[in-house]
Amino acid sequence: MYFVYILYSSKTKKYYIGSTDDPKARFKHHNYGAxxxxxxxxxxxxxxxxxxxxxxxxxxxxxxEIKRKKSRKYIEWIISSSKSSVG
Incomplete structure (x- = not known):
């Protein structure tokens, strides 16, 4: 099982798109600056x-596919769509 994820940094006001088979470990790498x-x-x-x-x-x-869009609006649409479908 693999995961595609979107991170957001309030420090830089930017999104990051990545993929991994171990989201917890990958998330730690991002936040440790590795x-x-x-x-x-x-x-x-x-x-x-x-x-x-x-x-x-x-x-x-x-x-x-997500990165090729090169669109902040598209990324934010993905995020908002996933939140509205959870509730």
Missing amino acids: TPSTKSGAPDWEIFYQEILPDRTAALKRES
């Missing part, structure tokens, strides 16, 4: 969205 692309937002990263996928290939494909 990931170069998210170091500037540490330790303020929060998980805003998470999606479960069956395998690494599917996760990488979905991560790429």
Whole structure:
């Protein structure tokens, strides 16, 4: 099982999209500043969205799909859609 996730840093006011098979460990790496692309937002990263996928290939494909949009509005739409469907 793999995960695609969206993080948000209140420090940098930016989102980060990634994928992993171990979300807890990956989240710690982001907040400890161990990931170069998210170091500037540490330790303020929060998980805003998470999606479960069956395998690494599917996760990488979905991560790429979200990143290709290059749209903050699209990211925020994904986040708000997931929150409204939970309630």
